[in-house]
Amino acid sequence: MMKFSILGLLLVCSTLAFAQSNEGFWDNIRTTNETIILNAGNRKAIKTADFPVGTTEVVYRISLLDDNQKISSSLVSVLKAIPDPTGISQGAAGTVFLLSTISGDDKCKFYVFTNENDALQYEKNGVVKNACVSQEEPVNKAAKLLTEKSKCMPQGTQNLWFGFQSDNLVMKERIVLEVVPWVNYSLRSGWTSEKKLELLAMVVKLDMTKRVTNKDLFLGNFLEAFIAKYSYRDYKKLLTAEKVKAVDSFAEESLVKSGQLESYLISVREEAQKLNFSNKTQEGIDKVQKEIVEKNRATALDYGLLGSLYLSSKQFVKAEEAYQKAIALNKTELSYQLQLAHIYMFTDRVNKAKDIHKKYQQNNLAKNKSWTEQTKIDFEQFKNNGFATDNFKKILRVLD
Secondary structure, three states: OOOOOHHHHHHHHHHHHHHOOOOEEEOOOOOEEEEEEEOOOOEEEEEOOOOOOOEEEEEEEEEEEOOOOOOOOOHHHHHOOOOOOHHHHOOHHHHHHHHOOOOOOOOEEEEEEOOHHHHHHHHHHOOOOOOOEEEEEEEOEEEEEEOOOOOOOOOOOOOOEEEEEEOOOOOOEEEEEEEEEEEEOOOOOOOOHHHHHHHHHHHOOOHHHHHOOOHHHHHHHHHHHHHHHOOHHHHHHOOHHHHHHHHHHHHHHHHHHOOOHHHHHHHHHHHHHHHHHOOOHHHHHHHHHHHHHOOOOOOHHHHHHHHHHHHHOOOHHHHHHHHHHHHHHOOOOHHHHHHHHHHHHHOOOHHHHHHHHHHHOOOEOHHHOEHHHHHHHHHHHHHHOOOOOOOHHHHHHHHO
16 A cells, blocks of 8 residues: 655645745734723733634734823834734834834833733732743833744734733823734634644545545645635534535545546445455445445446346346446447346346347457357356356357
8 A cells, every 4th residue: 555644745735834924914803902001009911802813923012101192003003014024023123113102101010921820810919920921120112023933822822911010109000002913824724734634634534545546645635625615613613424524525526636536436346346255245335336326426337347246146136227227328338238138047037138148149248258158157157156057058058
């Protein structure tokens, strides 16, 4: 069996995603814009708005204002002039631009947490635990880009908590917190490498996946089609039966798109024949029915195969039906006519069997075997497999 690497497949996808990591947008809808009135010496923890799926970086700005002061421009409007976060992270100019706003004389300490419990503990008793940003020196303004490399932004981060402590021992302070997320286009569907592996764990169990020769190509097409239709969040909302149906549907689509349909069908036919030789004929029949007939892929070859499987298990009615369908699809394949004559013989319709033999006995079948030679070979096999031989002589008289 050909080896394949799901990990290798995902590494290709990840490399492409990394190459496009600067292609995204500042989400100006799901931003945090909070004004906090903090009493002298007090602490307060603020939870950000939920970050959208695909958030890889956030910018925050903290401004302390005196009474009646207003920020000259919102953080969102400032970021319109810096469309890519690298404009902030690669130099001081971007950060200075973020800070170019009015601020008052008041100052505060602040901390950033990734865990709500740590933030509430800080608010309650001032204990700083597991802060990913610590501003111990009181400031009157601050701005920073938090990237995936920061402890604040592990993969899948949905919120941050900002904890503030007033540095004014007498008067109230007015603090403005702004947080804007950067959403990566290629990740906003929510399909991280780990989640893709979760999906592929279902796909690799399919009989189809085990049969295709180029598994990486098949799985690559599957991922592309599935992720284009479902975000990870939508996928997780599906019921188990809906997930199974969706996976099967996209597997079928990927089989065709990867150009492996015909080789797959050949492997199903071969497997059905092997099951027949192993006295598991019904399993072989079920496989052809499920993988080929029920999916509207059956050709004359498939109905001919079904006919032989039914005939070998003495299911004469079903065998006759299958061969009739094979003949309707391919009238020039005489082997189907011969098998139909055998069925008539075994079901005591000898005259109908004789009519077929008389019509085609002068023809050769595949591999240059004459009609008569193949009939005698078939009769010998039937005899060895325990079929009734009562009508053999009646047919042979016609042929001789």
